Amino acid sequence: xxxxxxxxxxxxxxxxxxxxxxxxxxxxxxxxxxxxxxxxxxxxxxxxxxxxxxxxxxxxxxxxxxxxxxxxxxxxxxxxxxxxxxxxxxxxxxxxxxxxxxxxxxxxxxxxxxxxxxxxxxxxxxxxxxxxxxxxxxxxxxxxxxxxxxxxxxxxxxxxxxxxxxxxxxxxxxxxxxxxxxxxxxxxxxxxxxxxxxxxxxxxxxxxxxxxxxxxxxxxxxxxxxxxxxxxxxxxxxxxxxxxxxxxxxxxxxxxxxxxxxxxxxxxxxxxxxxxxxxxxxxxxxxxxxxxxxxxxxxxxxxxx
Numbered sequence: 001x002x003x004x005x006x007x008x009x010x011x012x013x014x015x016x017x018x019x020x021x022x023x024x025x026x027x028x029x030x031x032x033x034x035x036x037x038x039x040x041x042x043x044x045x046x047x048x049x050x051x052x053x054x055x056x057x058x059x060x061x062x063x064x065x066x067x068x069x070x071x072x073x074x075x076x077x078x079x080x081x082x083x084x085x086x087x088x089x090x091x092x093x094x095x096x097x098x099x100x101x102x103x104x105x106x107x108x109x110x111x112x113x114x115x116x117x118x119x120x121x122x123x124x125x126x127x128x129x130x131x132x133x134x135x136x137x138x139x140x141x142x143x144x145x146x147x148x149x150x151x152x153x154x155x156x157x158x159x160x161x162x163x164x165x166x167x168x169x170x171x172x173x174x175x176x177x178x179x180x181x182x183x184x185x186x187x188x189x190x191x192x193x194x195x196x197x198x199x200x201x202x203x204x205x206x207x208x209x210x211x212x213x214x215x216x217x218x219x220x221x222x223x224x225x226x227x228x229x230x231x232x233x234x235x236x237x238x239x240x241x242x243x244x245x246x247x248x249x250x251x252x253x254x255x256x257x258x259x260x261x262x263x264x265x266x267x268x269x270x271x272x273x274x275x276x277x278x279x280x281x282x283x284x285x286x287x288x289x290x291x292x293x294x295x296x297x298x299x300x301x302x303x304x305x
Contacts, residue, residue, distance in 0.1 A: 005046050007079055010072040012039040013051070017061055017069050018140055043068070073141040073289060080291040093122035093293045098134035099147030101239060102210045103281060106258055107147060107167060111283075114300025119293060130213035138162070138284060144294055149211050150280040161289070164282040165298055170256040172222040172277040174198065174268040179249030182268060190267050195228055198270055202233035204242050204251035211279065222277030223254045 012029065015036070019025040022033040029036070044051055051065035061069065095115055097104070104126050112124050127134075127143060134146035139162070153164055176182050182193055182201065209220040218235075219225045234251050236242040243263050245251045252268070254277070260267055283301055285294060 005043060007076060009039040009043050010076055012036050013043055014069065014072055014076075014141060016040060016052075016059060017065065018142060021058065076141075077289045077291055093119045095122065095124045095145070095293075095297065096127065096143040097124060097145045097147065098127040098129040098137045098143040100130055100134070100211050101128050102256065102259075103147040103149075104128070105239075105262075106170065106256070107281070107283075110167075110301060111145070111297065114297045115293070117300060118296050122293075130209075131211050135284060138286065141289075144285065144290075145297070146284045148282055148284055150282065152212065153282065153284075162284055162286050164284050165302060167281045167283055167301060169278050169280045170258065172254050172279070173257045173260055174270060175246050175253050175255045175260050175263075175265040176268050177247040177249045177265055180252070181249075182252075183249075183266065190269055192271055193268050195270055195272050198252065198268065199228060199230060201231070202251045203230040204234035204236050204245045204253045205230070205232045206237050206242070207235045208237060210239070221254045222279075224275055227274070 012025075012031070012035070015025040015029050016022060022036050026033045026036050040051065047064070047068070049064045050062060051068060052059040053062050093115060095111070097108075097111060099107075108124070108126055115122055115124060127137070129137060129146075131146075131148040131152040134143070135148055135152060137143045138146040147167075148164075176191070180201070182197070183191060203223075205219065205221055205223075207218055219232075223230060234242075234245055236245065242253055243255075243259070243265075246253045246255075246265055247263060255265070256279075257267070259265070283298065285298060287295070
């Protein structure tokens with residue numbers, strides 16, 4: 001008689017499906033490749049069918065493995081939901097969120113609060129990922145939530161089973177730090193300037209989008225360089241380095257308004273600027289496969305907009 005499937009083997013199986021090799025999956029799970037190999041063999045013996053096409057050390061899901069992948073995800077979610085129902089307030093959640101660093105900075109506190117208000121001893125793992133990668137990680141079952149902008153959703157939802165919950169928007173503002181010439185003879189959290197005055201100074205800008213990486217390329221911070229070409233002296237992808245340049249008055253930068261507030265920067269209101277950049281932000285999840293605690297988090301975040 002074959003041994004019944006167990007949840008630990010299913011978790012190992014899903015990890016292997018997301019990696020090119022047992023070695024990579026073993027590093028993620030902190031187990032040995034041998035342990036993973038034995039788990040896969042147990043599943044194949046139980047189901048009486050191979051789950052992978054093997055070529056040397058490489059593994060590729062076959063049709064049976066693809067069917068089991070979706071079923072395993074549903075079974076693991078059901079098991080977690082059952083535990084939550086019977087353990088009640090004592091249930092400890094390990095919430096996994098994939099998102100660009102900028103969106104983590106903005107919404108991490110809200111997610112933690114929405115979770116721990118009900119499940120006090122739970123934890124949240126924030127995984128840095130560009131929007132498309134975050135969405136794909138959600139669809140593969142590697143994370144429970146993804147944070148994305150509306151740009152990644154405009155081309156059509158890749159899976160009808162996902163729901164995008166609006167969290168609000170981020171408006172980009174021109175930021176200046178103490179000691180910058182634009183602050184001479186002006187005080188407060190808002191200073192006035194014309195486009196001519198602003199464009200006389202150096203800017204710092206990422207070489208890639210802060211949301212989707214290389215897909216939008218240079219000049220992807222929302223400023224329209226085709227209409228108002230800047231003098232970009234510093235190309236900086238590390239957010240903290242970029243903020244440091246602005247804080248020291250060495251450059252201007254186009255940043256979300258919350259970043260100005262938290263970094264102690266001053267907003268430059270450009271009186272004759274003909275445009276404004278606003279990004280709409282969404283929490284994405286899969287309700288049909290979600291555990292009960294995920295619905296609690298979503299309800300706690302719905303009022304943010």
